[in-house]
Amino acid sequence: MSFNEYKKLDLISISEDVLAFWEKKSIFNKSISIRKKNKPFIFYEGPPSANGVPGIHHLMARAIKDIFCRFKTQKGFLVERKAGWDTHGLPVELGVEKELGITKNEIGRSITIEEYNDACKKAVMRYTDLWNKLTKKMGYWINIDDPYVTFNPKYMESVWWLIKQIYRKDSLYKGYSIQPYSPKAGTGISSHELNQPGTYKDVTDTSVTAMFKTIKSSLPKSLKNDEELYILAWTTTPWTLPSNTALTVGKKIKYVIIKTFNQYTSLPIRVLIASKLVEKQFGKKYKLVEKPSLLKNYNTTSKEIPYFIETSCLGKDLIDIKYEKLWKESPPPINNPENAFRVIEGDFVTIDDGTGIVHTAPTFGADDALAAKKAVPEIPPLLILDENKKYVPLVDLDGKFRKELPSLAGKYVKNEYYSKEKIPDRSVDIEIAIKLKEENLAFKVEKYKHSYPNCWRTDKPILYYPLESWFIKIEKAQNKMVDLNKSINWKPKSTGEKRFSNWLSNANDWNLSRSRFWGIPLPIWSSKDKSKIKVIGSISELIDEVNKSIDYGFMKKNPFENFILDDMSDKNYNKIDLHKNIVDKIILTDKKSKTPLYRENDLIDVWFDSGAMPYAQWHYPFENKEKIDNEKAYPADFIAEGVDQTRGWFYTLHAISSLVFNKKAYKNVVSNGLVLDKEGQKMSKRLGNSINPFETIEKYGPDATRWYMISNANPWDNLKFDLDGILEVQKKFFGTMYNIYSFFSLYANIDGFIPNNKEYNNKQKNELDEWILSELNTLILKVNRYYEDYEPTKVCRSISEFVQEKLSNWYVRLNRRRFWKGEYGSDKNSAYQTLYDSLITITKISAPIAPFYMDHLYGDLIESFPDQKNPESVHLTDFPSANKNKIDLTLQKRINKARVITSLALSLRKKEQIKVRQPLKRIMIPVNTKKERQDIVSIEKQLKSEINVKEIKIINGNSGILVKQIKPNFKILGPRFGKEIKQISLLTDKMTPKDIFNLEQNGEIELVINEKKIKLARSDFEISSKDIEGWLVAHSNALTVALDITLTKTLIEEGIAREFVNRVQNYRKDLGLEVTDTIQICITPNNILNQVLISFKKYIQDETLAESITTTDKKDTGVNLEFDKVKTFLMIKKIY
DSSP states (O other): OOOOOOSSOOHHHHHHHHHHHHHHHTHHHHHHHTTTTSOBOOBOOOOOOTTSOOOHHHHHHHHHHHHHHHHHHHTTOBOOOEEEEOOOSHHHHHHHHHHHTOOGGGBTTTBOHHHHHHHHHHHHTTTHHHHHHHHHHTTOOOEEEEEEETTSHHHHHHHHHHHHHHHHTTOEEEEEEEEEEETTTTEEOOHHHHTSTTOEEEEEEEEEEEEEEBOGGGSOGGGOSSSOOEEEEEESOGGGGGGOOEEEEOTTOEEEEEEEEOTTTOOEEEEEEEGGGHHHHHGGGEEEOSSGGGGGGOOTTOSSEEEEEEEEEEGGGGTTOBBOOSSTTSOOOSSOGGGOSEEEEOTTOOSSSTTSEEEEOTTSOHHHHHHHHHSSSOOOOOOEEOTTSOEEOSBOTTSBBOTTSTTTTTOBSSGGGSOGGGOOSSOHHHHHHHHHHHTTOEEEEEEEEEEEEBOTTTOSBOEEEEEEEEEEOOGGGHHHHHHHHTTSEEESHHIIIIIIHHHHHTOOOEEOEEOOSSSOBOOEEEOTTSOOEEEOOSHHHHHHHHHHHHHTTSOSSOTTTTOOTTOOOHHHHTTOOOSHHHHTTOEEEETTTTEEEEEOSOEEOHHHHHHTHHHHTTTTTTSOHHHHHTSSSOSBSBEEEEGGGGGTHHHHHHHHIIIIISSOSBSEEEEEOOEEETTSOBOOTTTTOOOOHHHHHHHHOHHHHHHHHHHHSOTTSOEEEOHHHHHHHIIIIIHHHHHHHHHHHHHHHHHTOOTTOGGGOOSOOOHHHHHHHHHHHHHHHHHHHHHHTTOHHHHHHHHHHIIIIIIIIIIIHHHHHHHHSSOOSHHHHHHHHHHHHHHHHHHHHHTTTSHHHHHHHHHHHHTTOGGGOOOSSGGGSOOOOOOGGGOOHHHHHHHHHHHHHHHHHHHHHHHHTOOTTSOEEEEEEEESSHHHHHHHHHTHHHHHHHHTEEEEEEEETTSSSSOEEEEEOHHHHHHHHGGGHHHHHHHHHTOOHHHHHHHHHHSEEEEEETTEEEEEEGGGEEEEEOOOTTEEEEEETTEEEEEEOOOOHHHHHHHHHHHHHHHHHHHHHHTTOOTTOOEEEEEOOOHHHHHHHHHHHHHHHHHHTEEEEEEOSOOOSOEEEEETTEEEEEEEEEOO
16 A cells, blocks of 8 residues: 655646546536435526637636535535526627628528528537536536526526516516617617626717707897807717707706807807806817907907807706707608707706707607606607608618718718728718808817717617617616615625615616517517507417417417427427527417407517526426425525626526515625736737637646636636746645655655554644644634635635645644654654645645645545545545644644744845855844743744754843834825824834834834824834844844854854755755665765765765765766865765
């Protein structure tokens, strides 16, 4: 029986071997089956779309999900993980249209809807193999053999059932309103889609301050005179000006009448503008004059244009003033044109920008439409009748002007809608601006930078457009949604308490309709006059309604006649299709009036698809009712996705659950941040800074990649991804783990160590064994708490610190001689058992984050001892429970003090470039209490060994030998106290040694500044110790050390001896000698080394297992040595 030994660490090979082991032994399935009767821990997988390839951010997101599912499995929960695919929506459709070389308008003409949907169905699962490959390679355990797929009939039927429940609650309605619309996608979008991160972008557009000519007869007496009056209105969307039907003012806003000249035509004009915006609009080109007579001095060569403020009024005085239509060729509104083109009031008007008067086009703005509707009489929107006698605006659904505007007909309202090769030199905004300039109707035209929303899928500007859509009433459930959110544990809390809570508090009704072809159809049928509505909630209900329609002669055949009711088999459901190309042909009937009902043309918002997954993945309520009703699979205990899902999947899950079930959909949620490049830039193919996840895993291994991503930044913070960081993790963490195990296995095999050997089960422990086991059990408590609180970064960092600083850098280093010196006995067994327990515990607590390497190491530790009946994989073990009886905080404090003192002393050595192998005479440590003195005495042996000094000198802190000095931390205190920092500095200079001591002991001090008391913390000061001749001094918190760096001849010789031993040991390794091999050493003569051998020959022989050390002038096979003025040639011969 022996432990496996390795020549090197190969994380890539390890992951491949472990993956093969998992698959051969069905470890994932076993981790679930052995806990089948246990309490479930419910996890929901946010479904990715498989028509795109996975990126490095998906690796991060999936690692976070995997960590907590693995942890909860180890905690004894039944953690079933069902994969899923989001298969509908714009990403799929746009990709297919690009492949087929068609636009949305050609669907149903050059290609049938059925052919189009077939193409979508094939395209959507195109990259499933790549996704499944990433899933396996990175160690993400999830059931990919039985995923939920949103285009499957069972899934779609459950979605229909949810829609019906919402309808029954009177929360589904059809409305005509101004909505965000994407011309390039050809559909309206919901408010939560519009608020996805990155949708709003800074753009520079042409802005126009237009001049609307008032009709004199409508002016109040105070504003009338012989001259014309123009009302100034500013817009950043000049393309909407031809659709203007009103101007909106604020009733309480002060306006002024100004006489001046048009900067483009030089004609005299009289204009109306908000008083507070005069300077902003008129700018440096214009100059205020105090008399109207001074206006006469203006001519076209004048550098400045004069203006005179004639009079003022309030907005309420302007209501109902009429004006001439601005764009002459615009047709009049089809309804009540006499009520158009007048001034109305609106509470949304501000004096932050523009003119204080809002150009109002009710067809293209929600605020505009509302203000127009509130006006008495109502302002008509500029709608016309199209060829089908339907009301339409002057811009069509493609984003082009209609033929009713001859000069603009067929032109896109945004240049971004053109293909690259067809972008015109002048946008319609510029064309409109030029026309208005020519007609003396433009007061100012300039470029303006502002934020404008883009479609989240096409990355093209959206329009606000009048659409008829189906909506879910959010207002009815809004308070409940806000209250339920308060009981959800968000990581970070700020996302839930601020971002998500604010979104819920201000959420609009959910626009459910999508004017597309590939998606779940709205299960709504209505009569032509819309007076009769029927919402279908199941296939059986649809079949029943179709049969009724057949009876009334509206349908000849039932398209689902082969479907067997109550047969829930996949085979039965695969007989049917509920997509648009099928259900659009179904005509239902109203039983009472015998009126035919036709399906509402739109599809359901794809975000509803994904938000329905808690129920639809189980085909609820048609199957698995107990999973939802008995809360066996609902609500989720844990979900995790990107922070962008706050207004996406997180929202739709919450909304549907609140609306239908009056419950929250999830209890704990981690919203992870972005994965950026190492410079903090967003990754993209265009910038050439994207990272391929497959190449990363192939080169560095999944464990190092996962550990790096999780340890480097909290999941919810943005991660600056740097491949060098993975290399560092490989070396520092996994390299240290490998070295510890290699050290352990080497000597354990030599001594024939057997874990948990009852022969040596004595209670006596070495103090360092007790210390590391105390630290180990403290670590278990800490790490368990961090996992439970969804803090994986703290888990990583705690384990890394334990492994690198405590286990490797202290326990193993200080115990080396126990492992390789002396006979095998109780003390040696205790060292082996302690290190074995530490290693096997680390595999268990680290397994959720580094699943491959930890399973590999676990296997190496248990493989040769089958009689001990350990589970075959670390992922089948239980998470360790801390033995609190083994936790000794006093011991930990004492040993950790030794570590701090050692660290300070070694930093001084490094500063003076004195090797650790060079012994020094002594170290001086001041103490202030008897307890502190006892602590130092108890760790004296460790300190001497680690610092490599001959003597520890403990002195009283108030002896005056080591003098401390203190000054304020100006970087911290300066911003807080400003000018008062000078007084703090003066008081700090007056502090006595006792004051400094009290500050260090108590952690704070009270000062009086300007007759007020302030408390300052230890961190508000910088405390150091003055150097003394021949010594180096270092200080950290309340600890001070002084190192005597005076070197005697004997110390120098011992240092050379130690260095020589090190060189011999390295050469032994190079020769491939076993650690137990005895050797002969032969060197060429060197005066310095010869002198060292007189005093330290026996030490060198003992350390190197050398039977003899001889000198010769003859060189054989060997190696040159050169150090510390020593030059020699080393030869080694193995004896036995």
